[in-house]
Amino acid sequence: MKGSDNQEKLVYQIIEDAGNKGIWSRDIRYKSNLPLTEINKILKNLESKKLIKAVKSVAASKKKVYMLYNLQPDRSVTGGAWYSDQDFESEFVEVLNQQCFKFLQSKAETARESKQNPMIQRNSSFASSHEVWKYICELGISKVELSMEDIETILNTLIYDGKVEMTIIAAKEGTVGSVDGHMKLYRAVNPIIPPTGLVRAPCGLCPVFDDCHEGGEISPSNCIYMTEWLEF
Amino acid sequence: MTQAEIKLCSLLLQEHFGEIVEKIGVHLIRTGSQPLRVIAHDTGTSLDQVKKALCVLVQHNLVSYQVHKRGVVEYEAQCSRVLRMLRYPRYIYTTKTLYSDTGELIVEELLLNGKLTMSAVVKKVADRLTETMEDGKTMDYAEVSNTFVRLADTHFVQRCPSVPTTENSDPGPPPPAPTLVINEKDMYLVPKLSLIGKGKRRRSSDEDAAGEPKAKRPKYTTDNKEPIPDDGIYWQANLDRFHQHFRDQAIVSAVANRMDQTSSEIVRTMLRMSEITTSSSAPFTQPLSSNELEFVGKSGDSGGGMYVINLHKALASLATATLESVVQERFGSRCARIFRLVLQKKHIEQKQVEDFAMIPAKEAKDMLYKMLSENFMSLQEIPKTPDHAPSRTFYLYTVNILSAARMLLHRCYKSIANLIERRQFETKENKRLLEKSQRVEAIIASMQATGAEEAQLQEIEEMITAPERQQLETLKRNVNKLDASEIQVDETIFLLESYIECTMKRQ
Numbered sequence: 001m002k003g004s005d006n007q008e009k010l011v012y013q014i015i016e017d018a019g020n021k022g023i024w025s026r027d028i029r030y031k032s033n034l035p036l037t038e039i040n041k042i043l044k045n046l047e048s049k050k051l052i053k054a055v056k057s058v059a060a061s062k063k064k065v066y067m068l069y070n071l072q073p074d075r076s077v078t079g080g081a082w083y084s085d086q087d088f089e090s091e092f093v094e095v096l097n098q099q100c101f102k103f104l105q106s107k108a109e110t111a112r113e114s115k116q117n118p119m120i121q122r123n124s125s126f127a128s129s130h131e132v133w134k135y136i137c138e139l140g141i142s143k144v145e146l147s148m149e150d151i152e153t154i155l156n157t158l159i160y161d162g163k164v165e166m167t168i169i170a171a172k173e174g175t176v177g178s179v180d181g182h183m184k185l186y187r188a189v190n191p192i193i194p195p196t197g198l199v200r201a202p203c204g205l206c207p208v209f210d211d212c213h214e215g216g217e218i219s220p221s222n223c224i225y226m227t228e229w230l231e232f
Numbered sequence: 233m234t235q236a237e238i239k240l241c242s243l244l245l246q247e248h249f250g251e252i253v254e255k256i257g258v259h260l261i262r263t264g265s266q267p268l269r270v271i272a273h274d275t276g277t278s279l280d281q282v283k284k285a286l287c288v289l290v291q292h293n294l295v296s297y298q299v300h301k302r303g304v305v306e307y308e309a310q311c312s313r314v315l316r317m318l319r320y321p322r323y324i325y326t327t328k329t330l331y332s333d334t335g336e337l338i339v340e341e342l343l344l345n346g347k348l349t350m351s352a353v354v355k356k357v358a359d360r361l362t363e364t365m366e367d368g369k370t371m372d373y374a375e376v377s378n379t380f381v382r383l384a385d386t387h388f389v390q391r392c393p394s395v396p397t398t399e400n401s402d403p404g405p406p407p408p409a410p411t412l413v414i415n416e417k418d419m420y421l422v423p424k425l426s427l428i429g430k431g432k433r434r435r436s437s438d439e440d441a442a443g444e445p446k447a448k449r450p451k452y453t454t455d456n457k458e459p460i461p462d463d464g465i466y467w468q469a470n471l472d473r474f475h476q477h478f479r480d481q482a483i484v485s486a487v488a489n490r491m492d493q494t495s496s497e498i499v500r501t502m503l504r505m506s507e508i509t510t511s512s513s514a515p516f517t518q519p520l521s522s523n524e525l526e527f528v529g530k531s532g533d534s535g536g537g538m539y540v541i542n543l544h545k546a547l548a549s550l551a552t553a554t555l556e557s558v559v560q561e562r563f564g565s566r567c568a569r570i571f572r573l574v575l576q577k578k579h580i581e582q583k584q585v586e587d588f589a590m591i592p593a594k595e596a597k598d599m600l601y602k603m604l605s606e607n608f609m610s611l612q613e614i615p616k617t618p619d620h621a622p623s624r625t626f627y628l629y630t631v632n633i634l635s636a637a638r639m640l641l642h643r644c645y646k647s648i649a650n651l652i653e654r655r656q657f658e659t660k661e662n663k664r665l666l667e668k669s670q671r672v673e674a675i676i677a678s679m680q681a682t683g684a685e686e687a688q689l690q691e692i693e694e695m696i697t698a699p700e701r702q703q704l705e706t707l708k709r710n711v712n713k714l715d716a717s718e719i720q721v722d723e724t725i726f727l728l729e730s731y732i733e734c735t736m737k738r739q
Contacts, residue, residue, distance in 0.1 A: 090590075090591070090592055093590045097590075153588075153590065154590070156588060157569065157588070157589060157590045159572075159576075160569045160570075160572045160573040160576070160588070160589060161565065161568070161569050161572070162556065162568070162572055189490055190489045190490065191489065191553065191557075192486040192487075192489050192490050192549065192550070192553050193482075193485075193486060193489070193550060193553045193554065193557065195557050195560075195561060196553075196554045196557045196558060196723070196724045196727075197717075197719075197720030197721045197722065197723040197724040198554075198558060198640070198643070198644055198647060198720075198721050198724040199557060199558055199561035199562070200717060200720050200721075201647055201651060201717045201720065201721055203643075203646070203647035203650050203651070203721075204558065204561070204562070204643070204647060204721075205561055205562050209643065209646070212650065214653060219653075220649075220650040220651070220653040220654040220657065221653065221654060221657040223650070223654065226654055230709075230710045230713060230714075
């Protein structure tokens with residue numbers, strides 16, 4: 001009896017040490033050097049006593065990490081604001097993406113219409129990440145509280161979409177929205193070239209391009225994509 | 233030369249010059265440089281025909297020749313030059329925008345004939361323009377020659393290299409032409425042709441040591457009996473200069489899209505000021521003065537700040553934008569997001585891709601693999617253990633712009649070949665109809681000339697029924713569409729080729 005109590009205490013200690021990231025059952029085994037069957041019994045015991053709980057990790061959906069009952073799981077386990085119950089909320093991300101872009105676009109529009117000196121136009125079409133964050137919070141489309149970093153990740157995806165560019169400027173400590181002495185500014189931009197010539201021809205997008213040659217079953221003379229395109 | 237390029241060259245040669253020239257040309261492209269007899273032997277054509285074909289090719293600067301040791305002359309075809317033929321419409325159009333109709337016709341004549349003397353060009357262009365003007369007015373030679381001089385001033389046309397005046401048995405390698413232009417403003421000649429040039433340069437004539445027959449003289453004959461004042465001074469279109477112009481245009485429009493109109497004007501002025509002073513392949517332009525941009529770097533503070541346009545970077549951005557656009561159209565905007573992400577981060581793991589791009593893991597994986605299979609991306613392995621076990625290795629995705637550009641270029645060539653083939657196919661299908669309509673037109677024209685009445689003309693016109701007319705309309709529309717498409721794909725080719733050329737030079 002005493003032995004198992006000690007073991008329980010040991011296991012409980014290990015789990016407590018893991019903090020809000022939780023710990024995997026195999027790691028518990030390594031740390032305590034107890035056999036697997038013992039560990040499982042103890043874990044079941046502790047769970048029924050409502051001292052610990054199991055949380056599914058978002059990284060590997062089969063893994064379960066254990067942590068103290070009353071702790072809030074850390075973001076890396078549950079995935080943070082973008083995940084709800086282990087599912088990636090792609091629609092939510094999309095909506096935020098579009099909203100941010102519209103905000104930046106309208107800012108650029110107003111700047112352009114003001115028709116002042118180009119440098120001023122350019123500067124006023126920038127918005128800091130703090131401004132965007134405030135706008136999104138005011139919109140109230142998010143059920144979850146979003147931090148400025150979250151908004152910055154969304155803005156980064158817009159950069160990868162080629163719709164937005166970012167600059168970092170030095171800002172004094174204490175100005176609103178500055179982090180470590182600099183601020184990130186974002187601005188909506190146009191792509192630098194229109195869709196290129198190759199993709200305006202059917203061959204540019206053809207899925208069977210490699211099989212196509214004169215005299216074969218798929219050839220320019222009987223290409224159905226071309227026929228459709230010509231009739232357009 | 234890749235298979236696709238050879239195919240494209242063969243189609244172009246066939247369309248512009250005919251079967252025999254195509255056979256010889258393609259043979260030369262495939263096998264490199266060869267002497268005359270070997271060509272005749274390998275292609276099985278008679279010596280006479282080979283000579284004629286080579287004559288045409290040399291006239292159009294598509295084939296060059298060299299004297300090797302033992303006096304054997306070998307001919308070599310330039311595949312890239314043949315591919316330039318696709319771009320002729322663009323050259324002509326550019327000249328039209330810059331120098332109006334006169335300039336356009338001058339360049340058109342030069343491109344159609346390969347090389348011409350100035351007097352011949354002026355005469356032909358004047359005649360053509362007179363035809364289109366109202367009755368009674370004629371085109372003055374002076375105006376045409378003025379435009380010609382302006383074209384020469386801005387280096388759009390250049391003198392062909394010519395024979396050395398000293399009697400030399402070997403034709404030497406042609407010198408670069410633009411230095412010729414300085415001699416321009418010298419001589420004036422009667423009658424009504426102001427001609428220029430001092431004939432100091434060597435001409436590429438067809439004399440060579442082995443005594444190969446002189447039948448390969450450039451095919452140019454004149455109609456008038458009087459001696460041509462500037463015989464021996466031939467002009468050709470300077471393609472490199474046109475390319476420089478296109479490149480500048482692309483850069484300026486990119487800047488206009490990214491920033492605003494005024495910045496693009498500034499960039500345009502910078503480029504124009506450096507037009508003459510930089511050679512077409514220099515990576516930087518001469519330093520000028522002021523503004524801030526991506527392509528512009530600061531290069532010194534004299535005179536209030538000297539700025540330089542980083543041409544290589546500009547071309548790289550344009551090429552990258554082309555790649556991104558292709559990815560976007562082919563695979564979708566999410567794929568484009570991943571592509572740009574990998575481009576920016578240079579090397580990135582799969583897990584990180586999901587995190588940064590905010591795309592669900594399954595989809596992200598799918599898209600990465602698709603792009604990998606199409607060779608837009610490549611994998612870099614970094615093993616953690618010496619035995620390279622897959623489970624213990626890092627796999628990083630990366631984009632190699634140069635190889636992706638090459639791959640895309642190859643695809644462009646094949647696409648254009650496909651478009652040309654389709655166009656020829658469409659024309660062939662409707663050959664009967666086309667011939668019929670031509671006959672009818674000829675009949676109508678002759679009847680109008682002899683003064684026929686309205687009723688008779690009507691009757692003839694009705695020989696072509698309405699559905700046939702419809703078919704003709706459709707055919708014309710299709711052929712135009714295919715033509716336009718060829719030109720558009722050629723624009724992509726231009727950007728990619730310039731980028732590849734610029735990068736190769738730096739290495």
